[in-house]
Amino acid sequence: MEESSYWIETLGCPKNEVDSEKLVGVIESDGLVRADGPSEADLVVVNTCAFIEAARRESVDTILELSSRRREGSRLVVTGCMAERYGKELAESLPEVDLVAGFGCSPTFALGAENGVAGTKTVAVKIPNRATRTRATPERDGLDARLGSFDLLELPRPAPETPWAYVKVAEGCDRICGFCAIPSFRGRQRSRPIESVVAEVESMLEGTEKDDGRGVGGIKEIVLVAQDLAAYGRDRVAGADGFGPDATTRRSRGQTAQSEPIVSLTKEISKLVPRTRLLYLYPSGLTDELVDTVVSTGVSYFDLSLQHVSRAHLRRMRRWGDAERFMEKISEIRSRDSGATFRSSFILGYPGETESDHQELLDFLEVAELDWAGFFTYSREDGTYARDLPDQVPAELAMERLRECTELQDAMTAFKRDSLVGEVKEVLVDSPGVARSVHEAPEIDGIVEVPKSLEVGRLVDVVITGSLGTDLTGEPVDGSRFEDRDARSGSGD
Ligand code: SF4
16 A cells, blocks of 8 residues: 555535545555555545535535546545444445545555445445445444544644644534534534644654744644534543533533633633634624633634524524624623624524524624624425425525625624734744735635745734735735844844
């Protein structure tokens, strides 16, 4: 296997990207090297997304495209959410695929003698004539052993090539949102101990070039992700790592104040890197202490998972909150930091959504002045509470509502971006000519265009000189803080 090479394609969200990096760790530890492209690889892996219908279509299109581009004799492996959720169906409908591997199964098994399929509830083994037979759960164990079963969350990963990295701190979710199938195939929340997350960040820092004292080198930003990040750690029993029930439960039991695990984790990570960013915060989990902690790290970025704002409609979604409470939270945060950045996502056309619910959302977008927002039409998913609800909204109407929200928010985003022109911002140079301030999360928000001469991995002060849609332009400030620091150390201060 020493001379073999691999290619991995990742679809879906940042959480999947972390999984892919960990799979790369497994594949490379099996002796494979990265190929220059899918057509040159012995092993082609597609890490799929099964979140909604559109994501599944994209996953299948990618599988078929890579299958047509791969070279003869190579092996094609499908892993990730689709493999876990629809393993058997995928194996049956896509004869091009050599192995469908559920979570925690090594893709390199496809290079071995036997091809197979492993899912959570059933196991299907592909036999050489490409027919597929399924086996019941008890027989999974033997196959898992041969597939190399592992826990993706705790696997080591290679150092990132960018000056920032996602770190997944928990898997699964304990909530019951009506539209969401994630808990059905990712399971209940399972948080990593703080020590384990800290160790992962430390090992990534050790694996990268150190900061050279001028702000060049090293990882500058860690982006913490989980399905329900604010609830991180609540599933762990109080013990050596100090985890326990959430603050409300503790208060009701008359227990003394103790920080939420996400607060402790954020504080620990921010000791290691200049920027710690949190993605996917369920709004009820945003305690005052968490807000204060986020603001104190210097990355006042709040990615609030709102999904809608109409109280009646949120209850149909089996979610917490309403427009008034959300505005209260946002105003409270702005009173602590007027420059805080807000992102959210919303679903249009969930069953039962009325014109008045929709109008409430439009009104909210007007007054909340979010910096960023993503809009999605409802996708009717198997295994969800909403699957068979009455009052399904016609697809065209959902799309029309999505267009209205997008139009309104695009104008709001442009307005918010314009308001930054003339300000001085510290940016992190991600790649030549491309940087981000604290207002932009990697990959989902806009960027700050900077001169290509600025070194990648450097934190540098720029004055924002222009804005176009989602993107800004910036020019380095004369005597930025690094030159200042050099001058100070030169003068013996
Ligand atoms: S909180 Fe997020 S992951 Fe959990 S059930 Fe709701 S939508 Fe799904």
